[in-house]
Amino acid sequence: MKFDPDNSIKIPIKTLTVGMFVTAIEDSERVHLANAGRVSSKKAIQQLESSGIKFAWVDQSLSIEGSVFKPVGDELSDNIPRMVTTAKRKLSSRKVRQSTAAKIIRDAKELANKLLHDTFDDTALIVPDLERWAEDLISEALDDTDALHCVSALRNKDEYLLEHSVNVATLLVTFGKFLELPSDMLKEMAIGGIIHDVGKIKVDDKVLHKKGKLTLEEFEHMKLHQVYAEQIISEVAGISPISRDVCLMHHEKLDGKGYPNGLKGDEIPLHGRMSCIVDIYDALTADRCYKEGMSSADAFKVLLSLTPFHLDKDLVYKFINCVGIYPVGAxxxxxxxxxxxxxxxxxxxxxxxxxxxxxxxxxxxxxxxxxxxxxxxxxxxxxxxxxxxxxxxxxxxxxx
Known part of the structure; x- marks a missing residue:
């Protein structure tokens, strides 16, 4: 059965009868969306009354034939919240927001795909496209971060590189918004996020997609993706220093044992430290060809275990507060x-x-x-x- 809010009318609880299809109930203060269904017994009605329920919304088309409806008069409901309108607007608004978010994610994947396969062949178009997308992402994140994360939570292990780049960009904007960073900086971090793994286009596919643990030699080859990334983006006019840092610093560690440059402590700026945290978190929670993704709670434990030597402890705690113990999409x-x-x-x-x-x-x-x-x-x-x-x-x- 499927009910439409437009078919629901509000009736006094005392006029509710067995067989009517209830979509919502209301006490003296607020409306509660009900677990929609037909009233099965008089006892159920008595329980509603004893719980202080004053009104019920019922779907006439789904109620049994012969039900007699006595709607509340308009003069009695002028100051009472209209569940039907509110619920429909809420669902409609949710759908619009998710549709917008989905388009931003799709556009991001197309850009990431272009970056990973066209190798910046047409640099005149790449940066403006990235900037336009980043502006859309920031606009949506400032308006409704939840919709973005709910859409990006849908993952496909065969599209890992694309989705990882998109999610890192989205998480960086969310994190930056939480830290109240200026919008221009959010934009540059988003661009850095979408290009941060571009160097992997030059990594041997056998290493990149290996299902088991990498050998020492294979890991050293994998690390070269940061060297390749620097070579690639150095040829692109218009990549800002912040975007460049996000791309090239997401494997650096506070103790200097990261790569490619072994930066230490304050040599890694705020946005670089943020990219380290976000990159690890998204990699941990993603399904890969060789592993299943962790829950967000387990990923947070790993992040905390990497402080304070590899990751900034204060920033990790702020990231957990930003994303939430149970983030949208979990x-x-x-x-x-x-x-x-x-x-x-x-x-x-x-x-x-x-x-x-x-x-x-x-x-x-x-x-x-x-x-x-x-x-x-x-x-x-x-x-x-x-x-x-x-x-x-x-x-x-x-x-x-």
Whole structure:
């Protein structure tokens, strides 16, 4: 069954009868989107009344034939929130935001693909294209970071290089926004993120896509991608120093044991340190041909283990606060066994986001999609789940 908010009308709870299809309920203060379905018994109605529910929204077309509806008069509802309008606007707005975010991600992949395969053959066009894309990314991130991350959470291991470049750029902008960096700097970091692995086009595919651990010789060859990157971008006019740093410093370490230049401490600027953190985090959480991606919680543990010698400890903590313990796009299990995708972040409490639930581990079956706001004290996140540890395929549920 599928209900349309436009078909719902508001009725007093005392006029609700068995067989009516309820889409939402309202107490004296707020509207609650219900787990839509038909009223099965008089006892269910009595429970709603005893819980202080004053009104119900019902879908006439899905209610049983013969149901008698007594809508609340307009004069009684002038000052009461209109769930139908609000819910429809919320869903419509969500779809528009995700559509915009998806276009930005698609454009980014096209640019990354061009960079990785055309090798800057037409440098006159590359930088302006990058700048236009970066401006779109920043505009969307300033407006709605959640939509970007929910879309970019959909990954394909066969497109790792493309998606990794896009995600690093997106995460850098999100992180920079959190640190209140100026928009011009965000733009330059985004460009640095999208080009940061361009040197890998010259790495031997057998090494780049090897499923097992690299030998010492193979690792030394892999490290050359930073040397290749410097050669490539040095021939491109218009790449800013910040973009260049992000590209060439994401494997440097505070103790000087990184590459390609063995920079130490303050020799690595803020944006360079940020790129180190973001690059490792996205690599850890991605599926690769040789490994399954970690949950965000496990990736955070790894990042913290690399402080303070390799990564900036203060920045790592800030990054965790920025992304959230359970970032948008993460798959989580709630205390009642429901499984869902973290859909909207909660800036005041990262442990209480909105979760789009679609599966029950308790009953081992799919359930009607339901958005649960974890500010509701009945629910809490039990744990994060790496996609590889989930027994079902969740990809289709990332769509609105």
């Amino acid at each position: 798959i989580v299990e709630l205390n009642d066994g429901k499984v869902g995708i973290v859909w909207t972040s909660n800036m005041s409490d990262s442990l209480k986001p909105e979760v789009k639930c679609f599966y029950s581990r308790k009953y081992k079956r799919f359930i009607d999609v339901k958005f649960i706001d974890l500010k509701d004290k009945r629910y809490r996140i039990e744990k994060a789940i790496a996609p590889c540890d989930l027994e079902i395929d969740a990809r289709s549920f990332f769509d609105v």
